[in-house]
Amino acid sequence: MSNSVAKTTKSRNYKVASIPADGFGPEVVSAAIEVVQKLAEISKTFTIEFQHIPWGTAYYKQHGKYVEDNVLEVLRRYNAILFGSVGATDVPDHISLWGLLLAIRGPLQLYANVRPVRTFPGTLSRLRDTKSGAPDIDWVLVRENTEGEYSGHGGRSHRGQKWEVATEVAIFTYVGIERIMRFAFSVAQARPKKLLTVVTKSNSMRNGMVLWDGVALEVSRDFPDVKWDKMLVDAMTVRMVNSPGSLDTIVGTNLHMDILSDLAAALAGSLGIALSSNLDPTRKNPSLFEPVHGSAFDITGKGVANPVATIWSTAEMLGWLGEGEAKDTLMQAIENVCNAGVLTADLGGTANTKEVTQAICEELEKLGTRK
Numbered sequence: 001m002s003n004s005v006a007k008t009t010k011s012r013n014y015k016v017a018s019i020p021a022d023g024f025g026p027e028v029v030s031a032a033i034e035v036v037q038k039l040a041e042i043s044k045t046f047t048i049e050f051q052h053i054p055w056g057t058a059y060y061k062q063h064g065k066y067v068e069d070n071v072l073e074v075l076r077r078y079n080a081i082l083f084g085s086v087g088a089t090d091v092p093d094h095i096s097l098w099g100l101l102l103a104i105r106g107p108l109q110l111y112a113n114v115r116p117v118r119t120f121p122g123t124l125s126r127l128r129d130t131k132s133g134a135p136d137i138d139w140v141l142v143r144e145n146t147e148g149e150y151s152g153h154g155g156r157s158h159r160g161q162k163w164e165v166a167t168e169v170a171i172f173t174y175v176g177i178e179r180i181m182r183f184a185f186s187v188a189q190a191r192p193k194k195l196l197t198v199v200t201k202s203n204s205m206r207n208g209m210v211l212w213d214g215v216a217l218e219v220s221r222d223f224p225d226v227k228w229d230k231m232l233v234d235a236m237t238v239r240m241v242n243s244p245g246s247l248d249t250i251v252g253t254n255l256h257m258d259i260l261s262d263l264a265a266a267l268a269g270s271l272g273i274a275l276s277s278n279l280d281p282t283r284k285n286p287s288l289f290e291p292v293h294g295s296a297f298d299i300t301g302k303g304v305a306n307p308v309a310t311i312w313s314t315a316e317m318l319g320w321l322g323e324g325e326a327k328d329t330l331m332q333a334i335e336n337v338c339n340a341g342v343l344t345a346d347l348g349g350t351a352n353t354k355e356v357t358q359a360i361c362e363e364l365e366k367l368g369t370r371k
């Protein structure tokens, strides 16, 4: 199968696979598509076609599998992938997650999971209203996305017996660590603070995490202008709360960053603004963009979901595709709408999904006509 479409992003006509999947995924993905189409219409510098792919739990119930057998071949026909969320109340979570999202991230080698987290103007972070005068959060979390604790190695034996055994083996490879460290140091180097914190747990995990630390040190020598430090994951939770201004770019393992990124999102305001770019930095494969959150069973179908995480995902997607100006315009529109107080309930507002989406579209029109 040729990767030609994924490699050729200069045409300014993009084809994106849209996989809204489960829960309120379809609600937030359709909001994001509406916004991007409005942006394309106003900017007139690119076109973007979203093709719907019906993979998800309904597909699983019909076909006995979450994705088609040629999943990678199908996805390589696109410049990028926009994903909603996977997970349903009547299917075990490990079946749904491994059936869909983890069937894409690892096999496509989307090894760099980038999770920017910031407090938008007009919103209250959990920290901003403390007396400490803590600064607004503006971090980039980089998560190793293909190995570590989520390698899928392990097994169960003696099922159903009192002496049942289960193993979940964390796999750390030199190649896997080296490439994510190099990526994280580059991200840190490109930001004004040039500051990287490497999250570890090498006191109690004396093999994989010690290799992790060693490779970080080795890679750091190629980035002499980046100031970096190392932090045990437990202490890191405290630093994120008590000293947010001491952090900028943060790199960690698959599990550690899965947890820390939810904490970061909550500290910055809400899980509803947290996004995730799953990148193949070699650009051999299309990268996948998604909100961090899951299917949110409690608010599915109510029309109250915060669409910002998914809309911001599409801004990152546009940036990755080379549409930097469109990305900046979209981020400006999101900021302006937040600043104007058009917020969903998770951010303390009263607006619903449609109203926030509409407000961002209207803001794009205003920004477009000001040029």
Ligand SMILES: NC(=O)c1ccc[n+]([C@@H]2O[C@H](COP(=O)([O-])OP(=O)(O)OC[C@H]3O[C@@H](n4cnc5c(N)ncnc54)[C@H](O)[C@@H]3O)[C@@H](O)[C@H]2O)c1
Binding pocket: 084, 085, 086, 087, 088, 089, 093, 097, 101, 271, 272, 273, 290, 291, 292, 293, 294, 295, 296, 297, 298, 299, 304, 305, 306, 307, 309, 346
């Ligand atoms: N990437 C993914 O697809 C992904 C990620 C996490 C969880 N999941 C799956 O999703 C299902 C539910 O998981 P969960 O409840 O632990 O996590 P969740 O992220 O779905 O929800 C956690 C809480 O945050 C709220 N929330 C999340 N996104 C929001 C938004 N955009 N606007 C407003 N509120 C929002 C929800 O209402 C809920 O109260 C499970 O099946 C789980 O496996 C999938």
